[in-house]
Amino acid sequence: MPLDSIQFNPIKSKRAFEEVSNQIKKLIFEGVLKPGDRLPPETELAQQFNVGRQSIREALRILELSGLTATQKGGNGGSIIKDTISNTIGSLFLDACFLEKISIEELTVARIDIEKAVLVHAIKNADEADIESLQQNISDTKQKIEANINSIDENIQFHNLVAKASKNQFFVIVVEALTMAVRHFMSQIGPESQDSNNHERFNESILKSKNTLSYHTDILAAIIAKNQPGAVDLIETHLLEVKERLEVFADQPHTVGPDRV
Amino acid sequence: MPLDSIQFNPIKSKRAFEEVSNQIKKLIFEGVLKPGDRLPPETELAQQFNVGRQSIREALRILELSGLTATQKGGNGGSIIKDTISNTIGSLFLDACFLEKISIEELTVARIDIEKAVLVHAIKNADEADIESLQQNISDTKQKIEANINSIDENIQFHNLVAKASKNQFFVIVVEALTMAVRHFMSQIGPESQDSNNHERFNESILKSKNTLSYHTDILAAIIAKNQPGAVDLIETHLLEVKERLEVFADQPHTVGPDRV
DNA sequence: TCACATTTGTCCGTATGTATC
DNA sequence: AGATACATACGGACAAATGTG
16 A cells, blocks of 8 residues: 555644534434433533533533534523534525625525526425425415515525425535525615615515515426426526625625624 | 514623624624734733633634634744635534435535536636646646555545636535535545555556546546536536445445544 | 522633743 | 743632523
């Protein structure tokens, strides 16, 4: 065997909290610790690992930020194993956007290609339950629009539901990251549109909501009819319109991201 | 304005370390703290924020895991602002794979669609420098194969370079996450193949490397010739082969992920 | 409603290891 | 080699929150 192909492990003087978080992480990956399980109290963990409580706490912060655990205060509280880490990835992704490594242009261009691919898989793999939740989403959106209520959450949710229908968890995570970023940029527009002193803008916002609803309705129909080319065309046109709507705000400085921990 | 459209901030008794990490994060996003800058020592930060060192340390762990800072110990050490957080996303993503939320099947299926889209953009946007680094990658791979050295790093790098050529940072991050996962599953095959007691497997591995190199060479040629349909066909066939190579190991239990902090 | 126990959140003092000069 | 600066780590103490009897 050639010597060069041996991989040496970098010598990294492990810090105590790293060792602790890795050991707990390993237990979670191995399934020893399952979602819903509660970790022992910090003081007890400190005794078991034979380290100070400070190291335990830093390890818990890592697990918490990784999306593996959640922390509750008070009696019967503690660190609880969570069951999903997808929104954690979305948050980190939003951070990347803020560091201006990703422009709105790049974001929306990529979104079109990815959601087109996702839609193809959704048409292939969607089951009854998926169709039902998509229909529910549409009717929820309708109600909100009729009541003049902002429907941005439902609009975002539609895309996430389509990703779920693809039965591919990778797509679910990627689309969630995309929509989380889109949602943030949208929310920078939203509050202004609802300014009661500016009826024109508010009406404009309602019009756009109806437009979006119309596209979503047609896309769902195409999914049900398994009309792949039609669906792909629809989502491309739809996302191109969203893209243009967002690009107006591309050069505006954006605020800091949401809290994650 | 409809009452329902008001967004209430969830009352979450902010913990001190959250406040600290958010404030520092904000400074980084705003560009006040730039890559390479050093944060004040922990004791000084504690004084400035008027909190204990423990809270500062937990905040620093959060920033470190988020990929925003790196920590050096010893004299002249401290927390330094980093310039990229992409590999952090890749690591978190690998965690998601380990939680078996994502199967190799899902991973590779998604990879094919995404890399096809990326390739289209790469053909459109690749400049001289991109072509050059891809050519360099090919020649590096050739040399390693001729010297019977494992070329998995170069093979992975090829795909990352194509993503970079697309000039879309979102694609760069997603492809890096994908290849990081693929690389991990590959490395579970690698060590066995290099077992000096198993020449057959080793030769098989060399054959596969040559096959991969051949595909990469053809894909690069198609990029240069701006032959979009040809390139897309090539990468689809190539990734399908990789997919089948990986699927053999799909049912094997995999080991725990790499350390991130 | 009112304690009470549990557990996280926080601060402080001190000691040690490590890298730089 | 020694001094300095810094992260790392431990232990003790108290405050705050939360569920239970």
